[in-house]
Amino acid sequence: MNRALLALALTSVALPAVAEEVNIYSHRQPELIQPLLDAFTAETGITTNVAFVDKGMAERLVAEGDRSPADLVLTVDIARLTQIVEAGVTQSVQSDVLEANIPADLRDANDHWFGLTSRARIIYAHKDRVADGEVTTYEDLVSDKWKGRICSRSGTNDYNVALLSAVIAHKGAEGAKAWAEGLKANLARKPDGGDRDQVKAIWAGECDIAIGNTYYMGAMLASEEQKEWAESVRIVFPTFEGGGTHLNISGVAMTKSAPNKDAALKLMEWLSSDAAQKIYAETNNEYPVKPGVERSALVAGWGEFTPDTVSLTDVAGHRGEALKIMEEINFDG
The missing domain is CATH 3.40.190.10 (Periplasmic binding protein-like II)
Incomplete structure (x- = not known):
């Protein structure tokens, strides 16, 4: 070379x-x-x-x-x-x-x-004020028995819009609008904060049940401040009538x-x-x-559930309708 x-x-x-x-x-x-x-x-x-x-x-x-x-x-x-x-x-x-x-x-x-x-969109229920089996479906949330007992974050939040999109997939736009109106009528307060804030409100006695994502339970249990909130509730995996958990x-x-x-x-x-x-x-x-x-081990301890069979693509396809419904009924008002 x-x-x-x-x-x-x-x-x-x-x-x-x-x-x-x-x-x-x-x-x-x-x-x-x-x-x-x-x-x-x-x-x-x-x-x-x-x-x-x-x-x-x-x-x-x-x-x-x-x-x-x-x-x-x-x-x-x-x-x-x-x-x-x-x-x-x-x-x-x-x-x-x-x-x-x-x-x-x-x-x-x-x-x-x-x-x-x-992640599943589940119900956080107070361990003492809500009996086992008292709420089992998303449709249960619009029952008069829950009037003034539900807390929720904004209706236009991505997670709630996705849930309403799944309701549309099951019940159509009119049925979903009726469901959203029923949910709004049962709210204990104006929608505010994130999923963990709803659990805090249950702990504080402002409401008895709330909608949230499963993984927030783990985050709360790992927090010195929020652990007490988490321990005041249990996770319920609701289903759609004729379907599974969103x-x-x-x-x-x-x-x-x-x-x-x-x-x-x-x-x-x-x-x-x-x-x-x-x-x-x-x-x-x-x-x-x-x-x-x-x-x-923590997540497994929350129990088993049956996922909904509606495809995620179908759910995403209803986003525009769901957002329109939340705005039409002034869910956050």
């Missing part, structure tokens, strides 16, 4: 490898996903960068276009996932790993979004512009793995989507 070629070879060896990274726009609070990302980086050496985008994610991605630095979007609601897909800012992802790990009903038929965890998901989609596509796919696949699903289960008190991955 002549001197020029030798110098070039030595220079090539000395150059450091370009570090891989994944840029994430997340609807989820960074602290909820950081344990997962830290584990991914430790295993793969791929760096992750997270930007928390609470509102207007689809609009932001549209405005950024091909210049967007985002590789992946993490969301907490099926409607938000489908909104981003419908905005034309995602791409189809073909992966045997994702197909094997995530059930077909928890991923997009065209491979634009993939569910990573699920589920929603957290999920992931790859952006159309993804500048780090290969690394982003590695993260998507890793998030569906046994290791990541176990971290989700233990850290966030959510239900793993990959079959065979056990729930945490």
Whole structure:
């Protein structure tokens, strides 16, 4: 080898490898996903960068276009996932790993979004003031017996809009409007705060039952201040008449512009793995989507339930109608 070629070879060896990274726009609070990302980086050496985008994610991605630095979007609601897909800012992802790990009903038929965890929209009931079996269905919530006894967060909150969307899927728009009006009539107070605030209100005696997501129970039990609230209630898994318990998901989609596509796919696949699903289960008190991955002991202790069979795509398709109903009846007024 002549001197020029030798110098070039030595220079090539000395150059450091370009570090891989994944840029994430997340609807989820960074602290909820950081344990997962830290584990991914430790295993793969791929760096992750997270930007928390609470509102207007689809609009932001549209405005950024091909210049967007985002590789992946993490969301907490099926409607938000489908909104981003419908905005034309995602791409189809073909992966045997994702197909094997995530059930077909928890991923997009065209491979634009993939569910990573699920959570049930349940009822928190006071342990003493509400008897076992006193409320078993979502339809029970509009019974006169609950007048002045229900607390709720805003009717336009994503989780409540998704629940009403599922009601539309079961009962049609008119039936869902009647249900929402009945729920409003039974409220003990004007909708306010988040799911944990409703449990606090039950503990304080302002109401007896409230609608919330399962994983908030785990978060409250881990808080010195909120543990007493959580211990005042029990979880009830209501069903629709002729159906099951309403589920929603957290999920992931790859952006159309993804500048780090290969690394982003590695993260998507890793998030569906046994290791990541176990971290989700233990850290966030959510239900793993990959079959065979056990729930945490705490979550398993909440009991069994039958998920509703209405597809998440159908639920997301009714979002506009549901939001219109909540605004028409002035649920928060």
